[in-house]
Amino acid sequence: MTATPRTALTIAGSDSGGGAGIQADLRTFFANGVHGMVALTAVTVQNSLGVQGFSEIPVDVVTGQIKAVATDMGVDAAKTGMLATAEIINAVAKTLDEVHIGRSGTPFVVDPVAASMTGHALLREEALEAIRTELFPRATLITPNLDEVRLLTGVEVTGPETQREAAEALLEFGSEWVLVKGGHLDAAQDCVDVLSDGESWVELSGPRFDTRNTHGGGDTMASAITSSLAKGADVPTAVAEGKRFIERCVAESYPLGAGVGPVSPFWRLK
Numbered sequence: 546m547t548a549t550p551r552t553a554l555t556i557a558g559s560d561s562g563g564g565a566g567i568q569a570d571l572r573t574f575f576a577n578g579v580h581g582m583v584a585l586t587a588v589t590v591q592n593s594l595g596v597q598g599f600s601e602i603p604v605d606v607v608t609g610q611i612k613a614v615a616t617d618m619g620v621d622a623a624k625t626g627m628l629a630t631a632e633i634i635n636a637v638a639k640t641l642d643e644v645h646i647g648r649s650g651t652p653f654v655v656d657p658v659a660a661s662m663t664g665h666a667l668l669r670e671e672a673l674e675a676i677r678t679e680l681f682p683r684a685t686l687i688t689p690n691l692d693e694v695r696l697l698t699g700v701e702v703t704g705p706e707t708q709r710e711a712a713e714a715l716l717e718f719g720s721e722w723v724l725v726k727g728g729h730l731d732a733a734q735d736c737v738d739v740l741s742d743g744e745s746w747v748e749l750s751g752p753r754f755d756t757r758n759t760h761g762g763g764d765t766m767a768s769a770i771t772s773s774l775a776k777g778a779d780v781p782t783a784v785a786e787g788k789r790f791i792e793r794c795v796a797e798s799y800p801l802g803a804g805v806g807p808v809s810p811f812w813r814l815k
């Protein structure tokens with residue numbers, strides 16, 4: 546009989562264009578040899594030009610999906626992406642406690658998705674506070690980009706020094722680790738992400754590829770990290786593996802539609 550692979554759960558929204566959200570997460574889990582499972586939170590109407598709208602899934606259906614897979618199939622690591630409303634966030638937090646996901650239980654990655662890269666909101670305004678108070682204290686790792694850092698802390702990141710300042714401010718909200726991603730520092734020659742638990746500090750640096758097709762990059766990186774955690778890696782190892790994975794995905798990203806094309810995990814399958 547074939548051995549059961551490790552499992553990972555994404556709690557996130559659907560992207561009709563297939564580049565971000567649960568579509569990116571499931572592709573990434575697959576490319577990393579992990580069985581992917583989903584708790585869908587919202588359905589977006591979206592293409593390469595942006596998000597035209599979204600509708601959230603009823604709260605009991607969101608929590609029901611988490612309980613269904615956790616109690617039967619088991620979850621080796623979990624992540625969140627688009628959560629849409631404070632009501633969903635509060636209910637998800639309570640359910641995660643019931644199935645022992647987060648903090649000292651199953652590794653739990655929070656990608657605090659607030660808006661698409663095209664600037665369209667993916668989170669109702671009042672929900673940011675719920676991410677801070679309900680999800681961050683339960684998280685093994687949080688993975689904000691620079692826009693999310695500014696929304697969450699007010700810190701304007703301009704380079705590694707301010708990335709450290711932002712990481713310190715974010716750790717105050719109670720996550721075990723924080724990764725402040727530097728992909729949006731467009732003027733920088735390299736892409737530097739800063740990882741910390743408040744004691745150890747790691748600067749993960751890689752080449753900046755000249756492409757505008759980075760749709761789904763944050764989801765893909767968080768899912769790659771979640772895959773490594775599901776396979777038993779510690780946080781610094783999982784983040785280093787996630788960084789190597791997303792680098793290749795950006796290098797092989799492709800144009801699709803008239804706007805921003807997606808990053809590609811296909812390189813792993815070649």
Ligand SMILES: Nc1ncnc2c1ncn2[C@@H]1O[C@H](COP(=O)(O)OP(=O)(O)O)[C@@H](O)[C@H]1O
Pocket residue numbers: 662689690691726727728729736737738751752753754755756759761762763764766788791792795
């Ligand atoms: N042009 C690029 N070349 C190489 N790596 C990139 C590029 N853009 C982003 N990355 C990397 O992709 C990951 C996600 O980056 P970032 O753009 O900061 O977050 P998000 O996708 O959530 O907005 C980070 O590791 C970042 O360093």
Ligand SMILES: Cc1ncc(COP(=O)(O)OP(=O)(O)O)c(N)n1
Pocket residue numbers: 557558559560565566567589626627658660661662663667690759760761762763764765
């Ligand atoms: C359903 C859904 N979830 C997440 C996103 C964010 O993806 P993107 O706009 O590409 O931003 P990053 O991946 O760079 O954070 C989305 N658009 N849709």
